[in-house]
Amino acid sequence: MHIFKKASDIKQFIHNLKAAGHSLGFVPTMGALHEGHLQLIRRAMSENDEVIVSIFVNPTQFDEASDFSHYPRSTAADILLLESIRCPILFLPGEEEIYPDEALRRRKFDFGYLEKTMEGAHRPGHFQGVAQVVSRLLDIIPADRLYLGQKDYQQVKIIHRLVHDILNLPLEIVVCPTAREVDGLAISSRNVRLSKEERQAATALYKTLDWARKAGSRMTPEALKNQAVEMLMQVPEIREIAYFEIVNADTLSPVSSWVDSSRIIACLAVRIGEVRLIDNMFLKGIH
Numbered sequence: 001m002h003i004f005k006k007a008s009d010i011k012q013f014i015h016n017l018k019a020a021g022h023s024l025g026f027v028p029t030m031g032a033l034h035e036g037h038l039q040l041i042r043r044a045m046s047e048n049d050e051v052i053v054s055i056f057v058n059p060t061q062f063d064e065a066s067d068f069s070h071y072p073r074s075t076a077a078d079i080l081l082l083e084s085i086r087c088p089i090l091f092l093p094g095e096e097e098i099y100p101d102e103a104l105r106r107r108k109f110d111f112g113y114l115e116k117t118m119e120g121a122h123r124p125g126h127f128q129g130v131a132q133v134v135s136r137l138l139d140i141i142p143a144d145r146l147y148l149g150q151k152d153y154q155q156v157k158i159i160h161r162l163v164h165d166i167l168n169l170p171l172e173i174v175v176c177p178t179a180r181e182v183d184g185l186a187i188s189s190r191n192v193r194l195s196k197e198e199r200q201a202a203t204a205l206y207k208t209l210d211w212a213r214k215a216g217s218r219m220t221p222e223a224l225k226n227q228a229v230e231m232l233m234q235v236p237e238i239r240e241i242a243y244f245e246i247v248n249a250d251t252l253s254p255v256s257s258w259v260d261s262s263r264i265i266a267c268l269a270v271r272i273g274e275v276r277l278i279d280n281m282f283l284k285g286i287h
């Protein structure tokens with residue numbers, strides 16, 4: 001596997017790949033790689049001549065300093081995992097390569113309502129940070145296809161707006177389904193921070209979403225939301241339900257009726273112990 005740490009070196013390498021007519025897939029990550037990431041990378045490898053995975057824990061997207069300092073980092077194990085699936089290229093930059101000057105770290109973007117709701121409302125500045133790092137990474141890595149996970153659904157919408165409406169890049173965005181543990185819990189780098197009891201309690205997220213999908217149109221979205229919140233409140237390990245929203249999957253605005261949109265998704269965020277977990281599920285239509 002080629003490992004690049006400097007933006008200038010990987011830019012030169014990509015220049016040569018493009019000159020040779022190779023298509024390029026890109027999978028940005030924050031490391032602590034797991035099966036969810038690997039599914040994105042395998043898909044990218046099957047659809048492109050070359051694939052770059054980046055690992056960079058982006059400080060500007062963390063709204064809580066303790067979340068940033070506790071974010072799991074396991075670069076040596078990540079490299080072994082990437083080599084085991086024959087990932088061709090890893091970009092492993094330091095902060096000075098991503099934000100060589102303050103202006104890049106402070107760049108501001110207008111996402112309108114997309115960043116005012118759910119994660120955006122609960123994590124001030126989070127999506128500005130996501131956009132800062134993604135815009136910089138795409139500047140260094142002008143890929144043909146960008147691979148993102150449905151697990152971070154609101155992030156997908158934000159990056160879509162960034163790429164197609166703000167930066168106007170000729171880049172295809174490929175959204176991959178959420179990889180789950182056998183009991184349904186969405187795989188996340190943060191899951192390793194759950195105690196045994198908390199890990200067990202975390203299955204309530206998938207159970208509640210799956211119940212909501214099945215119960216669906218038997219009741220109004222509002223009644224469904226209220227019952228889902230009740231179900232989550234029964235779990236003592238869940239310290240906080242940040243939100244459970246049933247929204248139009250394109251605009252992210254809450255729906256009041258099942259005919260409001262052809263694509264409706266339920267999104268939730270809870271805190272279990274010290275760990276914040278998010279998940280989502282389509283209730284109507286598919287991605």
Ligand code: AMP
Nearest residue numbers: 029030031036148149151152178179187
């Ligand atoms: P992260 O390292 O958490 O920033 O995630 C990097 C990429 O992997 C993002 O596009 C995530 O949405 C995606 N991802 C993380 N967990 C999963 C999962 N369980 N299933 C599918 N994609 C995932």
